Amino acid sequence: GENVEQHPSTLSVQEGDSAVIKCTYSDSASNYFPWYKQELGKRPQLIIDIRSNVGEKKDQRIAVTLNKTAKHFSLHITETQPEDSAVYFCAASTSGTYKYIFGTGTRLKVLA
Amino acid sequence: NAGVTQTPKFQVLKTGQSMTLQCAQDMNHNSMYWYRQDPGMGLRLIYYSASEGTTDKGEVPNGYNVSRLNKREFSLRLESAAPSQTSVYFCASSVSGGGGGTDTQYFGPGTRLTVL
Numbered sequence: 446g447e448n449v450e451q452h453p454s455t456l457s458v459q460e461g462d463s464a465v466i467k468c469t470y471s472d473s474a475s476n477y478f479p480w481y482k483q484e485l486g487k488r489p490q491l492i493i494d495i496r497s498n499v500g501e502k503k504d505q506r507i508a509v510t511l512n513k514t515a516k517h518f519s520l521h522i523t524e525t526q527p528e529d530s531a532v533y534f535c536a537a538s539t540s541g542t543y544k545y546i547f548g549t550g551t552r553l554k555v556l557a
Numbered sequence: 558n559a560g561v562t563q564t565p566k567f568q569v570l571k572t573g574q575s576m577t578l579q580c581a582q583d584m585n586h587n588s589m590y591w592y593r594q595d596p597g598m599g600l601r602l603i604y605y606s607a608s609e610g611t612t613d614k615g616e617v618p619n620g621y622n623v624s625r626l627n628k629r630e631f632s633l634r635l636e637s638a639a640p641s642q643t644s645v646y647f648c649a650s651s652v653s654g655g656g657g658g659t660d661t662q663y664f665g666p667g668t669r670l671t672v673l
Contacts, residue, residue, distance in 0.1 A: 451599075477659035488647065488664040489600070496659075534599055543588060543607050543658030544615060547599040 447472040449537050451548025458525050459556050466551045468535035469517040475537040478518050479545070480509060483532045492533075493520070525555045558583050561665035563648050569671045570638045578633040578668050580648030588653035589631035590615075590662060591623060593644040600647065606631055607653065638672045645669050 448471040458464050470478075476497040481489035495502045495509045495518065502509050506525075511518040522529055532552050536545040564579045582589065587608045592600040592615075602615030604623040612623050620642060622634045631650075635642060649662040 454597075479661065488666050490664070491661050494661065538659045540659050541657035543590075543605050543613070543653065544602055545590075545600075545658075545662065547601070549597060549599040 447546045449535060449546045449548045451535050451551060453551060454549065455552045457554045457556060460525060460527060462525055464522045464525055464553055466520045466533055467517060468548050470537040472537065472539055473516065474539045476540055477538040478511060479536050480520050481534045483534065489534060527555050527557050529553060530555045560584065561648055561650055561663050563665040563668050565668060566666065567669050569673065571673050572639060574638050575636050578646055580632065580665055581630045582650040583629065584650060584663065586650040586652050588651045588658065589625065590649040591633045592647045592649065593617065594647060595644050603633065640672045643670060643672045
């Protein structure tokens with residue numbers, strides 16, 4: 446079945462440094478790739494997404510890149526701040542399936 | 558707008574008991590979803606409703622049933638709870654018109670369920 450692998454499972458960075466989280470998907474028909482941030486005890490919230498007709502998307506300090514050939518996509522956070530500490534989930538979805546396949550999450554710790 | 562709401566927030570059951578988790582959205586979304594979240598396993602889809610009047614199985618449907626009561630409400634029922642169903646349950650909704658599910662899903666606050 447469809448699968449999304451996410452790495453690393455934990456990531457610690459110094460405040461101000463960059464963080465990169467990578468995901469690989471198995472279904473070549475996947476065409477929508479959202480990223481969610483989940484703070485402790487809270488609901489997942491969308492932070493950025495990308496569709497398969499776009500290679501890169503940026504929103505202030507956050508960017509996502511997509512390589513359809515290799516079937517992987519990455520989240521980049523620059524100038525990290527303590528409030529960026531959370532668990533980040535990637536997901537992949539295919540039109541008509543109504544299913545997000547989530548990665549297993551990355552716990553990001555930003556050290557002050 | 559309240560967005561997506563869920564009740565209850567916490568629940569403790571004994572093995573074999575039944576319960577229904579309630580979810581409602583006020584965003585006029587067509588599609589609704591139920592997920593469970595377990596440590597180290599991300600979010601897994603239990604059931605979804607692409608539109609009012611339809612429901613379909615997700616990745617982990619065994620032991621659960623759902624009802625799309627109307628466009629706003631989507632409930633999840635555990636008929637005979639088991640310890641393996643201890644988890645955090647999230648409801649979500651999305652617009653899902655022509656996108657066929659490839660649109661933003663908005664999550665509720667979650668229900669933390671413990672089965673003893």
